[in-house]
Amino acid sequence: MQAVHFGAGNIGRGFIGYVLHENGFQLNYVDTNTAIIQQLNTDHSYQIELLDTDHTRLTVDRVQAFNSLTEQDQIIAQIVAATLISTSVGAKNLGRIAPVLKTGLLQRCQLKKSVNILANENIVNASSLLKQAVYALATTAEQALLDQYCYFVNTAIDRQSLSLTDHERQIALVEPYYEWVIAEDQMDPATSFNLNGVRLVDDLTPYIERKLYLVNASHAAYAYLGALAGYSTVQEAIQDEKIHQIVSQFMAENKQYFRQHYGLSDQELTQFIEKTAKRQQNPRLADDVRRVGRDPIRKLSAHDRLAGPVQALSNLGLPHVAGQCALAAGYCFNNSEDTEAVALQTQIKAQGITATVQKISEFDDELTQAVVDRYTLFQEHPEQAMKVGD
Numbered sequence: 001m002q003a004v005h006f007g008a009g010n011i012g013r014g015f016i017g018y019v020l021h022e023n024g025f026q027l028n029y030v031d032t033n034t035a036i037i038q039q040l041n042t043d044h045s046y047q048i049e050l051l052d053t054d055h056t057r058l059t060v061d062r063v064q065a066f067n068s069l070t071e072q073d074q075i076i077a078q079i080v081a082a083t084l085i086s087t088s089v090g091a092k093n094l095g096r097i098a099p100v101l102k103t104g105l106l107q108r109c110q111l112k113k114s115v116n117i118l119a120n121e122n123i124v125n126a127s128s129l130l131k132q133a134v135y136a137l138a139t140t141a142e143q144a145l146l147d148q149y150c151y152f153v154n155t156a157i158d159r160q161s162l163s164l165t166d167h168e169r170q171i172a173l174v175e176p177y178y179e180w181v182i183a184e185d186q187m188d189p190a191t192s193f194n195l196n197g198v199r200l201v202d203d204l205t206p207y208i209e210r211k212l213y214l215v216n217a218s219h220a221a222y223a224y225l226g227a228l229a230g231y232s233t234v235q236e237a238i239q240d241e242k243i244h245q246i247v248s249q250f251m252a253e254n255k256q257y258f259r260q261h262y263g264l265s266d267q268e269l270t271q272f273i274e275k276t277a278k279r280q281q282n283p284r285l286a287d288d289v290r291r292v293g294r295d296p297i298r299k300l301s302a303h304d305r306l307a308g309p310v311q312a313l314s315n316l317g318l319p320h321v322a323g324q325c326a327l328a329a330g331y332c333f334n335n336s337e338d339t340e341a342v343a344l345q346t347q348i349k350a351q352g353i354t355a356t357v358q359k360i361s362e363f364d365d366e367l368t369q370a371v372v373d374r375y376t377l378f379q380e381h382p383e384q385a386m387k388v389g390d
């Protein structure tokens with residue numbers, strides 16, 4: 001079995017590639033990073049280190065890699081031959097892989113070969129977004145063909161995946177825990193898809209929201225509040241009592257959304273939040289706030305990890321003050337090496353914070369004002385702004 005996987009980064013090697021390899025797949029990575037492409041093609045394998053006390057190392061073999069920019073013909077041939085196509089390139093890069101994917105998929109269609117395409121990105125319905133990007137390049141007749149043979153299947157993925165360099169080799173550094181949830185009803189009915197390490201579900205929405213609104217939301221809140229307080233890592237921010245209190249309250253607020261909207265039990269949610277906190281506190285992690293806070297416009301946008309739960313709680317008439325605080329901290333995020341952070345700060349300077357919040361988080365006037373008030377407090381009285389309780 002062959003898989004084509006776009007994105008040989010932390011998640012691509014440390015999680016998706018690992019699970020596919022364990023299920024017997026040969027891995028054909030597609031990337032733009034020449035260093036990792038060269039490493040994979042020299043070794044035809046790579047290593048993963050677990051964030052456990054033993055520093056357990058695992059080897060993934062049966063690997064080759066292709067350059068997205070210069071090896072289009074080979075990639076198209078791999079797409080035609082593949083049993084499965086997947087991605088983890090970052091949501092903003094899905095549009096960039098659409099042209100080569102479209103050409104490869106149409107060649108498959110001519111051969112009447114159906115396929116599942118799984119985009120694994122931290123965004124709601126990433127595979128549907130990838131489908132939109134591919135279809136935007138196709139004629140009506142091509143779209144009809146794609147409809148017949150190409151199944152864009154949404155997923156939710158959860159594993160903290162970083163990297164380290166050892167003997168000039170990129171090693172994927174991952175926590176032992178992982179969860180890969182896939183929408184069964186969107187899959188190709190002609191394919192038997194029974195992978196170990198994967199959970200197939202009828203309704204993916206609660207899983208994506210649980211991942212974004214609890215795991216990613218707390219992570220982003222620690223990153224943005226931590227950056228404001230001058231910390232370098234999420235783990236340092238977690239040790240700060242005031243920040244920890246805000247994030248704990250944010251999670252308690254979000255828990256009420258899941259209780260009311262999905263009828264989940266308090267006990268189940270509390271356990272999930274506690275388990276998530278433990279994972280983020282893993283003593284072997286030193287996760288840079290700039291990495292976890294990267295691409296702030298995406299993270300502050302409507303439906304994402306911060307504005308999503310705040311809007312949902314507001315709709316239900318439930319408290320969301322800690323969520324507003326995390327959002328306001330996000331609007332303060334700056335990093336000269338992060339193009340979205342630079343664009344965010346430029347937008348705030350040019351249009352003002354109120355118009356920026358309205359545009360990015362898509363809030364009504366009342367909710368916008370609450371975030372703007374907290375943002376202003378962060379600018380003028382940061383000590384007071386770091387308090388949400390009594």
Ligand SMILES: NC(=O)C1=CN([C@@H]2O[C@H](COP(=O)(O)OP(=O)(O)OC[C@H]3O[C@@H](n4cnc5c(N)ncnc54)[C@H](O)[C@@H]3O)[C@@H](O)[C@H]2O)C=CC1
Pocket residue numbers: 006007008009010011012030031032033036068088089090091093096097120121122123157158159160161162
């Ligand atoms: N790292 C993590 O712990 C988690 C990441 N995710 C999601 O997984 C996705 C990937 O994240 P990471 O692996 O951390 O990022 P990464 O930056 O380590 O990997 C992304 C890879 O995609 C490649 N890439 C970018 N544009 C490309 C293109 N046009 N064609 C081919 N390859 C391209 C990059 O060169 C890079 O190797 C993101 O959407 C992220 O939100 C989800 C859960 C956890």
Ligand SMILES: O=P(O)(O)OC[C@H]1O[C@](O)(CO)[C@@H](O)[C@@H]1O
Pocket residue numbers: 122159160161215216219220291292293294295
């Ligand atoms: O990958 P994103 O969406 O930029 O979010 C940052 C972080 O969120 C996590 O997926 C989980 O909190 C991280 O492991 C990830 O890198």
